Amino acid sequence: MTAKPMTAAALFELTGQVALVTGASSGLGLRFAEVLAAQGADVALVARRAERLKALQAQIGKTGGRAVVVAADVLDRKAMTRAFDETEAAFGCVTILVNNAGVAQRPVRAVELADDEWRRVIATNLDAVFLWAQEAARRMLAAGKRGSIINIASVLGFGATKGTIAYAAAKTGVVALTKSLALELAFKGIRVNAIAPGWFVTEINREYLMSDAGTALKREIPMGRFGEEGDLDGALLLLASEAGRFMAGTTIVVDGGQITALRG
Numbered sequence: 001m002t003a004k005p006m007t008a009a010a011l012f013e014l015t016g017q018v019a020l021v022t023g024a025s026s027g028l029g030l031r032f033a034e035v036l037a038a039q040g041a042d043v044a045l046v047a048r049r050a051e052r053l054k055a056l057q058a059q060i061g062k063t064g065g066r067a068v069v070v071a072a073d074v075l076d077r078k079a080m081t082r083a084f085d086e087t088e089a090a091f092g093c094v095t096i097l098v099n100n101a102g103v104a105q106r107p108v109r110a111v112e113l114a115d116d117e118w119r120r121v122i123a124t125n126l127d128a129v130f131l132w133a134q135e136a137a138r139r140m141l142a143a144g145k146r147g148s149i150i151n152i153a154s155v156l157g158f159g160a161t162k163g164t165i166a167y168a169a170a171k172t173g174v175v176a177l178t179k180s181l182a183l184e185l186a187f188k189g190i191r192v193n194a195i196a197p198g199w200f201v202t203e204i205n206r207e208y209l210m211s212d213a214g215t216a217l218k219r220e221i222p223m224g225r226f227g228e229e230g231d232l233d234g235a236l237l238l239l240a241s242e243a244g245r246f247m248a249g250t251t252i253v254v255d256g257g258q259i260t261a262l263r264g
Contacts, residue, residue, distance in 0.1 A: 006242075011242060012039055012237045012238075012241045012242075013039060013040055013241065014041035014096070014240060015039075015040030017040070017041040017096050017240070018042050018092050018094050019036045019042070019043045019095070019096035019240070020043070020087055020094045020098070021033045021036070021098040022046045022074050022098065022099055022101035022128075022132060023046070023047055023100040023101030024045040024046055024047050024100070025045075025053050025056070026049075026202070027200075027203055027204065028100055028152065028197065028232065029100040029101065030052075031229060031232070031233075032098050033045055033060070034059070034060065036236070037063070037067060038063065038065065039237060039240075040065075042066045042067070042091040043066070043067045044067070044070055044086070044091070044094065045057060045069050046071075046072050046074070047071070047072070048072070050069060050071035053070075053071065066091070068086060068090040068091065070082065070083040070086050074101045074124065074128040074132065075123055080131065080132060081135070093143040094136055094139060095140065095145050095147035096147060096148050096150070096240050097132060097133065097136040097147070098150045098152070098240075099129045099132055099133060099149065099150065102124060102125045103125065103204065104167065104205050105117065105121045109163060113165060117166065121166035121167055122166060122169065125167065125170035126169075126170040126173045126174060129174055129177065130177055133151065133177075137181070137185055137190055140190055141188060141190070145189075147190050147191070148193070148239055148240050148244070149185075149191070149192045149193075150193055150195060150236065150239045151174050151177065151193070151194040152174075153174040153178070153194045153195065153251055154168075154196055155253060155255045155259055156168040156171050156172075157173075157174060157175045158172075158175075158253065171196070175196070175251050178192055178249060178251060179249045182249030182250075186249070191239070191245070191248045193239045193244070193250045193251065193252070194250070194251040194252070195236065195252050195254060196252065196254070196255070197232060197254050197255065198221065198226075198227055198253070198254060198255025198256050198258045198259075199214075199217055199256075199258070200226060200228075200231070200232075201226050214226075221257065222256060222257035223256035223257055226256075227255075231254060235252045235254050238252070
């Protein structure tokens with residue numbers, strides 16, 4: 001006898017889940033937190049800018065959701081532990097981690113890249129992704145919880161542009177890290193996947209994408225535009241919910257067809 005099909009609403013329902021979103025004070029992270037809360041998850045908002053997080057917390061509260069604010073730098077191990085501890089105290093064990101926090105590389109050719117710039121980009125965009133995923137997994141395993149870890153990679157994890165070597169290396173690492181974690185954790189009911197956005201206009205890249213260089217980039221995207229608010233909602237909910245319950249080690253590319261055009 002086949003199982004009865006679930007409704008779309010039930011398939012993507014997140015009531016009872018506890019989500020933690022890093023880099024939630026702006027851009028993609030802010031949107032991720034709003035979407036998860038709208039589907040019923042309790043959400044921990046993590047970033048360095050506490051005032052912005054509090055504004056988002058208030059907005060989520062107005063729509064009936066629940067959120068807790070934890071001001072933390074993702075590179076601070078003590079702050080990471082505190083973020084998980086405070087989330088557990090408020091809502092229980094984190095069952096959805098969105099590893100979103102990241103920094104852009106200052107555009108520069110590889111032979112001119114300074115050591116501290118390489119380290120800054122790799123530390124935030126790769127090292128922190130592993131450490132937060134590791135902590136989330138440890139806690140889920142200790143609590144006997146199933147869950148989902150969603151790492152935010154990039155289209156540059158599959159291709160490169162001049163002047164972005166550190167960023168591309170970090171995001172390529174995120175794709176590989178996602179596969180390795182999935183291989184080790186899937187049998188315990190912890191799914192690890194990633195989303196690789198194409199070019200989305202955010203605070204960290206607005207100046208670049210609004211320049212002549214950005215105009216040239218846009219011409220390489222078959223859809224003829226940069227990503228817009230809401231374009232990642234479907235991928236996020238697929239990986240966070242029961243809709244993606246048999247997905248592990250996958251990276252979903254959401255780029256308007258850019259990679260397809262590059263690969264031919």
